[in-house]
Ligand code: SAM
């Protein structure tokens with residue numbers, strides 16, 4: 001036993017998935033197609049998708065914004081957790097990636113819950129705010145350009161209702177933020193972002209060492 005998070009060996013990770021991952025055949029198919037993609041490492045881990053789906057159910061989320069779709073695995077996990085009248089605004093800038101996503105959303109029968117927006121996420125979030133949608137959303141997932149995390153986050157806070165949840169991916173960024181010698185743009189951005197969030201009195205946070213690190217921020 002340990003008071004620190006357990007170190008996941010490959011065998012232990014395989015065990016964890018074998019006794020907890022409850023994926024549909026279509027989720028698995030999408031994950032298998034994505035695994036062959038040159039940018040496969042961008043996809044969230046399947047147990048993270050399942051965890052986010054559970055969060056969505058826990059807070060009875062109906063309206064979601066996703067920043068960074070790629071081949072749509074995270075979107076699919078979230079859409080499957082939503083009620084029939086739930087909606088996701090899914091933002092990305094790459095049509096090749098999202099064409100793959102669309103195929104699987106259709107197959108899974110959740111395409112009607114997903115509004116794909118192909119434009120820079122900051123523009124889309126500003127448009128939603130201009131349309132008077134501040135306080136309208138229950139859940140936001142941030143997983144696009146790391147140097148823009150703070151810009152997404154500030155807009156997400158406005159778009160979220162009190163009691164809504166922002167989830168931010170890759171906050172441990174392969175461990176690089178903990179090494180002060182790592183000074184590349186994305187690492188510095190994530191390190192600064194984590195510091196800002198730690199001091200932000202508008203939210204309660206929890207940083208989970210799941211996959212590449214996921215911070216939950218509950219809007220007070
Ligand atoms: N959530 C996805 C999943 O689990 O499969 C992975 C998202 S991937 C890490 C990041 C995505 O953000 C890419 O598909 C990229 O095209 C998109 N992206 C990059 N810059 C963006 C921007 N300014 N606005 C919206 N999407 C952007």
Ligand code: CA
Pocket residue numbers: 042043044143169170
């Ligand atoms: Ca990610």
